[in-house]
Amino acid sequence: MPVLCSKLLRKLEEFVTRDEKLSKEAAVSGVGSSLLSGSLSMALCYIQRVFRLGPLHPQPRILCLQGSPDGPEQYVAVMNSIFSAQRSMVPIDSCVIGAQHSAFLQQASYITGGVYLKPQQLDGLFQYLSTVFATDLHSRNFLQLPKPVGVDFRASCFCHKNTIDMGYICSVCLSIFCKHHKKCSTCGSIFGQAQSDVASASERKRKSSET
Amino acid sequence: MPQVRIIAKNFMDMVASLPAVKLDKLYDNTFICEAILRSLPPLAKKYVLEMLYIDSPITAKSMEEWVLADGFSKHRVAIDRLIQLRVFTETVDRKKETTYRLNPTFQTNLQKHLIHGGVLPRESMPSNITVRLPSLEDLEAEALEQWECFLLHLISSAHAERLTNFSSSMMKVFQRGLLSQRDKEAPRLTVNGFQFLLMDTNAQLWYIIREYISNSEERGVDPADLISFLLELSFHVTGEAYNMNTLNEVQRNANQGPCRLGLGQTSAGVASTILGRKESWFIPTKLATNLSVSLSDSSSRKQGFVVVETNFRLYAYSTSKLHCEILRLFSRIEYQLPNLIVCAITKESLYNAFENGITAEQIISFLQQNAHPRVAERMPSVPENVTDQIRLWESDLNRIEMTPSHLYDGFPSREVFEGACDFARECNALLWEDSKKMRLVVKGEIHTEMRKHLQNQK
CATH class of the missing domain: 3.30.70.2610 (Alpha-Beta Plaits)
Structure with missing residues (x-):
């Protein structure tokens, strides 16, 4: 085995053991997920640096290889990374090797125009990588690539980090909450009373001006 | 196997037109495998990667299932290319089903290269003596100067101040097709020749290298060896010195040619004097390392230098003798200042050009392509009355049309x-x-x- 490969393998092993330790620590505090938002932001920063370095446009794309389940507490950060990837036209490919589908990565690939795939047989991972994910952006226009089966669009609420189907949304900053609040915790706008209250209040006002 | 007649358009077409035995021999070198992989069209590149670790042949039908309907022509082009280059081998079995598989030598070499990486069989110069190596800018300037000198020599041997190291017979080969020689008359530039001058440096380089290779057999050099050396050259680091002793005889001879074209620099004088030993080194330049890059890359576009006025005056901000010679082909040079050439486009000068087979469109596109940045922003960059007049003068000559x-x-x-x-x-x-x-x-x-x-x- 040449030096390069053994070094690469050693680093990968180190990374996995460190990650395991970290997730064990995190599991104590109740979270057991990988830091997707952090890795996405780092990749985007690197891409931005290459963009700004010169006229070079290497047509970058991001590949996420995720094994652990989503961490709903990272929702905002992940969504922000996804939108900034969309703005800089960087597709996010996702290869999920964990047990369950990842809603974050489904959305990421859907929004940025990348490929989302959950390989059926993990033994042939290399073939999946070289067949699907190694395809350059130009060739993707001509090739049959895995289509999204269905995208889980559910969001996490900002207050309790729960994944919800239905909730309350701030009309000013579009923050999502699972139950009614008096004041938006993100932008600080004060939510008015229910519609009926407002109507009766204006009626009262008119009445007073008449008298 | 589709017997497509290949018109050598670029280097890779040339490689593809080599006989099968030589092509297979070429793939023994891992670097060449990688160079070939780099040169492939995107879809073909993808197919090679996909098949890299598949040992059994794949049917054509299942490959066609990968592509969408509107990408089918691209798929055909990619497959044809791979077969031409003998990267794919095609077999038709008893059930009349076509199957493809990767060339085994190519496959194992590329796998090896992917896992182990590769080291060039060259000894690079030890760092303790690289003191007096030319800087990258110097090297590039030197290469371009060499190239310009070569071009000048090509068009008009009389005007070249410094003779290039090519033998006159070599020069004749290059001039073939570009110049037409009539008896006891100075050689004249043909239509192709003028077209050649209009191309950018990289394209010109390709033309010359093509001539050089196709002529190699007459000189008793195997074109396959030459091609393999040139491909390998593109993996060297620009501006770094490599020991000439690590080249074999053929390569050493091959190196002589490109060096004179400004592709590399033999710096016997630079290094060996420091060492006090009889060793020589060669330094590849940017022209060389860009060899296996595709032709379409026009980032090497030169800055324009020509300003044309509505009174048919032409100002060329250039110190180059080559530019002067090109302008002389279709205009009258009025005076020359150290950094400026002033010419006039006249009816006589243009008739002279037309007689040599240069067309009005070529002249106009030359003026437009080389427009000075100041006028290039303007639309049109060359005044309309001038372009119209050039076209009119040309059509004056073609009043009669002949039809058998x-x-x-x-x-x-x-x-x-x-x-x-x-x-x-x-x-x-x-x-x-x-x-x-x-x-x-x-x-x-x-x-x-x-x-x-x-x-x-x-």
């Missing part, structure tokens, strides 16, 4: 004559008819059909 044709007369009856006229009209070949005297003139190319037609009438 046949005259038929002495028709037995008016009916036969009318029939013949109609037949010619149908073929879109009737040029002139005189119904009174029953004569008609028909384009030369349908003469045989016409005769058959008339014979049938009888």
Whole structure:
């Protein structure tokens, strides 16, 4: 085995053991997920640096290889990374090797125009990588690539980090909450009373001006 | 196997046109495998990667399932290319099913290269003596100067101040097709020659290298060796010195050629004097390391230098003798200052150019392509009255159009004559008819059909 490969393998092993330790620590505090938002932001920063370095446009794309389940507490950060990837036209490919589908990565690939795939047989991972994910952006226009089966669009609420189907949304900053609040915790706008209250209040006002 | 006649358009086409045995031998070198992989069209590149670790042949049908309907032509192009280069081998089995698999040598070499990486069989110069190596800028300037000198020599040997190291017979080879030599007259630039001057440096380089390689057999050098050396050259680091002793005999000879073109630099004088040993080194330049990069990359576009005024005056901000010679081809040079050439485009100078086979469009596109940045922003960059006049002067020379044709007369009856006229009209070949005297003139190319037609009438 040449030096390069053994070094690469050693680093990968180190990374996995460190990650395991970290997730064990995190599991104590109740979270057991990988830091997707952090890795996405780092990749985007690197891409931005290459963009700004010169006229070079290497047509970058991001590949996420995720094994652990989503961490709903990272929702905002992940969504922000996804939108900034969309703005800089960087597709996010996702290869999920964990047990369950990842809603974050489904959305990421859907929004940025990348490929989302959950390989059926993990033994042939290399073939999946070289067949699907190694395809350059130009060739993707001509090739049959895995289509999204269905995208889980559910969001996490900002207050309790729960994944919800239905909730309350701030009309000013579009923050999502699972139950009614008096004041938006993100932008600080004060939510008015229910519609009926407002109507009766204006009626009262008119009445007073008449008298 | 599709026997496509290959017109050598770029280097890779040239590689593809090598005989099969030589091509297979070429793939013994891992670097060449990688260079070939790099040169492939995107879809073909993808197919190679996909098949890299598949050992069994794959049917053509299942490969076609990968592509979308509107990408099918691209798929065909990619597959044809891979077969031409013998990267894919095609077999048709008993059930008439076509299957493809990777060339085994290519496959194992590329796998090896992917896992182990590769080290060039060259000894690079130890860092303790690289003190007096030319800087990258110097190297590039030197290479371009060398190249310009070569071009100048190519067009007009009389004006070259410094002779290039090519033997005159070599020069003749390069000039073939670019210059036309009439008896006891100075050689003149042909249409192709002018087209050549209009191309950017990279494209010109390719043209010359192509000539150099296709001529190599006459010189007793195997073109495969030459190609493999040039491909390998593109993996060297620009501006770093490599020991000449690590090259074999053929490569050393091959290196002589490119060096003179500014592809590399042998710096016997630079390094060996420091070492005090008889060792020589070569330093690849940017021109060389870009060899396996595709031709379409036009980032090496030079800055323009020509300003054309509406009074047919032409100002060229250039110190280059080559530019001066090019301008002299179609304009009258009025005076030359250290950094400026002033010319006038006149009827006489243009007629001179047209006589040499240079067309008005070529001249205009030369002026437009080389427009000075100040005028290049303007639309049009060359004044319209000048371009119009150049075209008008050209069409002045082409007032008469010649069409080879046949005259038929002495028709037995008016009916036969009318029939013949109609037949010619149908073929879109009737040029002139005189119904009174029953004569008609028909384009030369349908003469045989016409005769058959008339014979049938009888």
